[in-house]
Amino acid sequence: xxxxxxxxxxxxxxxxxxxxxxxxxxxxxxxxxxxxxxxxxxxxxxxxxxxxxxxxxxxxxxxxxxxxxxxxxxxxxxxxxxxxxxxxxxxxxxxxxxxxxxxxxxxxxxxxxxxxxxxxxxxxxxxxxxxxxxxxxxxxxxxxxxxxxxxxxxxxxxxxxxxxxxxxxxxxxxxxxxxxxxxxxxxxxxxxxxxxxxxxxxxxxxxxxxxxxxxxxxxxxxxxxxxxxxxxxxxxxxxxxxxxxxxxxxxxxxxxxxxxxxxxxxxxxxxxxxxxxxxxxxxxxxxxxxxxxxxxxxxxxxxxxxxxxxxxxxxxxxxxxxx
Amino acid sequence: xxxxxxxxxxxxxxxxxxxxxxxxxxxxxxxxxxxxxxxxxxxxxxxxxxxxxxxxxxxxxxxxxxxxxxxxxxxxxxxxxxxxxxxxxxxxxxxxxxxxxxxxxxxxxxxxxxxxxxxxxxxxxxxxxxxxxxxxxxxxxxxxxxxxxxxxxxxxxxxxxxxxxxxxxxxxxxxxxxxxxxxxxxxxxxxxxxxxxxxxxxxxxxxxxxxxxxxxxxxxxxxxxxxxxxxxxxxxxxxxxxxxxxxxxxxxxxxxxxxxxxxxxxxxxxxxxxxxxxxxxxxxxxxxxxxxxxxxxxxxxxxxxxxxxxxxxxxxxxxxxxxxxxxxxxxxxxxxxxxxxxxx
Numbered sequence: 001x002x003x004x005x006x007x008x009x010x011x012x013x014x015x016x017x018x019x020x021x022x023x024x025x026x027x028x029x030x031x032x033x034x035x036x037x038x039x040x041x042x043x044x045x046x047x048x049x050x051x052x053x054x055x056x057x058x059x060x061x062x063x064x065x066x067x068x069x070x071x072x073x074x075x076x077x078x079x080x081x082x083x084x085x086x087x088x089x090x091x092x093x094x095x096x097x098x099x100x101x102x103x104x105x106x107x108x109x110x111x112x113x114x115x116x117x118x119x120x121x122x123x124x125x126x127x128x129x130x131x132x133x134x135x136x137x138x139x140x141x142x143x144x145x146x147x148x149x150x151x152x153x154x155x156x157x158x159x160x161x162x163x164x165x166x167x168x169x170x171x172x173x174x175x176x177x178x179x180x181x182x183x184x185x186x187x188x189x190x191x192x193x194x195x196x197x198x199x200x201x202x203x204x205x206x207x208x209x210x211x212x213x214x215x216x217x218x219x220x221x222x223x224x225x226x227x228x229x230x231x232x233x234x235x236x237x238x239x240x241x242x243x244x245x246x247x248x249x250x251x252x253x254x255x256x257x258x259x260x261x262x263x264x265x266x267x268x269x270x271x272x273x274x275x276x277x278x279x280x281x282x283x284x285x286x287x288x289x290x291x292x293x294x295x296x297x298x299x300x301x302x303x304x305x306x307x308x309x310x311x312x313x314x315x316x317x318x319x320x321x322x323x
Numbered sequence: 324x325x326x327x328x329x330x331x332x333x334x335x336x337x338x339x340x341x342x343x344x345x346x347x348x349x350x351x352x353x354x355x356x357x358x359x360x361x362x363x364x365x366x367x368x369x370x371x372x373x374x375x376x377x378x379x380x381x382x383x384x385x386x387x388x389x390x391x392x393x394x395x396x397x398x399x400x401x402x403x404x405x406x407x408x409x410x411x412x413x414x415x416x417x418x419x420x421x422x423x424x425x426x427x428x429x430x431x432x433x434x435x436x437x438x439x440x441x442x443x444x445x446x447x448x449x450x451x452x453x454x455x456x457x458x459x460x461x462x463x464x465x466x467x468x469x470x471x472x473x474x475x476x477x478x479x480x481x482x483x484x485x486x487x488x489x490x491x492x493x494x495x496x497x498x499x500x501x502x503x504x505x506x507x508x509x510x511x512x513x514x515x516x517x518x519x520x521x522x523x524x525x526x527x528x529x530x531x532x533x534x535x536x537x538x539x540x541x542x543x544x545x546x547x548x549x550x551x552x553x554x555x556x557x558x559x560x561x562x563x564x565x566x567x568x569x570x571x572x573x574x575x576x577x578x579x580x581x582x583x584x585x586x587x588x589x590x591x592x593x594x595x596x597x598x599x600x601x602x603x604x605x606x607x608x609x610x611x612x613x614x615x616x617x618x619x620x621x622x623x624x625x626x627x628x629x630x631x632x633x634x635x636x637x638x639x640x641x642x643x644x645x646x647x648x649x650x651x652x653x654x655x656x657x658x659x660x661x662x663x664x665x666x667x
Contacts, residue, residue: 037466087466087643095641096642096643096646098643100470101642115427115430115470116400117400117431146400149401177399178362178379179376180361180362181366181367181368181369183368185368185400186399250365251366251375251376252369253371309645310645311646311649314646315636315650316636
């Protein structure tokens with residue numbers, strides 16, 4: 001067996017945690033318990049977990065507006081995340097950030113980002129920090145097929161090559177930049193080829209296949225740790241929900257989402273593979289399902305019960321370190 | 324008012340519908356007017372419906388079916404390229420209306436606005452013309468967090484070469500949008516996302532409202548309140564509450580902050596002797612600070628009390644609803660500022 005049972009169980013638990021967390025966010029948003037704009041990542045779990053499962057807390061990731069999965073995969077506390085998304089004082093960012101701005105520096109998660117293309121330049125900086133200090137830590141940025149067209153991202157790709165930074169650029173191509181097709185907005189026929197043209201190793205993977213994505217990430221992470229510079233990965237994946245929760249998604253084809261859920265569900269694909277290979281048993285994963293379900297129930301209960309921030313003390317706190 | 328309003332029919336329209344109608348009528352009138360931005364139509368390259376969004380707030384809905392994708396252009400998520408292209412097209416025979424889905428995204432493309440479009444005319448000795456409109460949604464109240472809620476009009480108002488429009492109701496939004504499209508300079512047209520469903524009577528025919536002419540939604544001789552954008556609604560509410568106590572406020576909505584109708588503000592303060600300025604921006608270097616300094620400099624002898632500013636605090640917009648509600652200037656804060664300048 002090429003993978004240890006404990007590893008596979010951890011992978012499954014993390015993917016499932018993201019799935020249930022996102023589905024519950026949708027429900028709680030629709031029930032009025034979550035304010036604002038929320039962008040769910042259900043369907044994309046395999047990429048987040050493949051990219052983060054072997055990173056340490058000292059490795060840095062930078063995320064996007066669709067960042068819940070990245071946070072969970074990097075080890076952020078899901079209860080603290082739910083409190084944050086509900087705007088509570090005991091949330092991971094004290095309710096100041098919300099869904100689009102979750103960060104947990106202790107876990108090497110330097111922030112979801114509501115500015116498309118905001119993360120990759122910052123991850124170059126994190127990678128520069130690691131390189132300058134002579135550690136073997138790396139940075140990994142998540143971008144979508146949409147942010148692939150931002151100048152900031154294109155600049156960051158070149159910059160990373162020039163400075164030979166330990167930075168893995170992970171592009172999650174879910175086919176949509178908001179409500180526009182990636183085939184329209186990406187002028188090139190292959191994002192992986194475009195990334196490679198910057199002068200770094202670049203590959204395309206099926207992001208619904210956890211194992212293929214994991215192996216691509218291992219290659220890129222290893223190169224970064226060994227001081228061989230940046231790499232890029234384009235992982236093709238699928239977004240089960242809208243650009244934002246509540247998006248009527250008129251731009252999607254008839255039955256497109258249901259078909260994707262039936263035939264392009266990375267968690268189902270993972271389960272089929274690991275049971276087909278006799279690596280894991282269904283009962284083991286069913287048990288995890290129950291535990292995950294309990295965990296998310298707890299997160300919602302604790303989130304709802306958590307105190308709101310106090311405007312008198314919290315509104316003006318943390319604008320500066322000192323002023 | 325010198326509004327160039329036709330004598331035709333009118334109907335109740337939302338702020339969103341009024342802007343949409345302005346765009347549609349100008350696109351019909353002038354084939355050089357184009358609309359471009361992220362999902363201004365939506366659905367490009369998708370299997371489902373075209374015009375799926377019509378802008379994320381639905382303001383440009385229906386324009387693509389009428390005018391086609393050649394004139395209603397969905398762009399990649401590339402704000403620098405969008406604004407740069409709009410600016411360059413404006414120099415070359417088109418009148419683009421470019422959308423920044425959230426005006427906070429000006430951070431991504433500020434060079435194209437500040438160093439490029441704003442400076443062309445002066446820097447090139449009066450030879451350049453950049454008839455471009457940049458639409459953007461501004462303001463807090465949507466629980467959209469720090470990077471989707473800013474009130475950045477002071478940044479652009481500070482910049483010579485840019486005109487800055489902040490309509491506070493559907494009637495003004497339509498007339499000011501048509502004026503903005505016909506204007507030969509780059510115009511920042513700032514739409515407060517809280518106001519899209521606000522309704523009022525709006526003429527069906529096209530009309531323009533000149534820049535630099537304030538509106539006077541409430542008149543009174545006791546205290547001048549200057550407010551813009553969404554704060555006008557709150558200033559009116561405060562004025563109506565105070566009127567019940569016999570305190571009559573002169574509410575001035577400048578409608579455009581660059582150019583600014585200084586004269587109307589100064590004339591009002593000469594009568595009232597008291598000024599409250601309400602601005603959703605942070606206080607430092609805000610329009611509230613700017614207008615206060617103009618009045619202090621030019622109408623000092625008329626002032627009978629210190630000027631009061633009611634602004635957002637010097638902090639980014641917080642996500643948590645309880646914090647965001649405390650962040651945005653409230654009717655209560657306006658009322659107490661008025662009482663303060665009256666010596667109450």
